[in-house]
């Protein structure tokens with residue numbers, strides 16, 4: 426029986442087939458990596474049967490993760506609004522428990538993804554909620570491994586998907602690297618959901634800006650300034666990154682300014698070392 430094979434290093438799902446793909450372009454790219462043991466694959470069903478949903482609040486938003494951790498280890502976030510719910514970023518696992526929980530909370534209007542590392546099982550996720558659109562930036566179209574009617578490409582710099590819920594293209598880590606702004610969150614002060622585009626640091630008091638996290642390749646000055654400019658004029662108090670516990674609890678805008686300045690300053694100083 427054809428099945429969707431998943432890359433065990435990045436969690437990307439491929440179109441149903443009898444045998445796994447030869448390689449994973451996402452992992453061969455310098456922003457990911459191929460493990461020393463080589464490219465590994467698992468059928469979707471085997472991954473699903475070997476994992477359970479890990480559901481917990483991470484700051485203000487309900488997080489959905491996997492136990493045990495799998496591939497990159499990110500968690501998705503459920504953004505609930507009076508006009509409908511958005512699932513931000515994806516994890517490879519989708520099971521009955523998660524679908525019933527989300528349906529019980531009002532279902533999903535759409536899924537939105539920050540960048541190709543979290544495309545994962547986008548086709549299965551869309552189908553489980555009646556074929557809802559999966560919003561991804563058109564600049565990263567070439568990285569989509571499982572095309573289909575679920576893919577809803579968007580273009581430009583900003584897109585309001587529900588009242589007060591806006592996609593912002595920052596670029597950087599990927600050309601279409603996107604963050605999500607939720608205006609009414611954080612008690613009306615605003616929240617940013619940042620994926621890997623602004624990488625929340627372990628102390629939850631700063632951001633890293635990298636082209637490649639596994640290979641430690643930082644973004645250059647122009648790219649970091651572009652991220653800062655893309656977020657101009659937006660109020661945000663909290664910033665929730667891609668991994669459990671990575672939540673900047675306050676002063677998000679000041680943390681951004683500090684993080685950009687130190688990154689740019691060091692790029693300049695390190696040129697003389």
Ligand SMILES: [Zn+2]
Pocket residue numbers: 432433434435436437449450451452453
């Ligand atoms: Zn991969």
Ligand SMILES: [Zn+2]
Pocket residue numbers: 540542598621
């Ligand atoms: Zn990434």
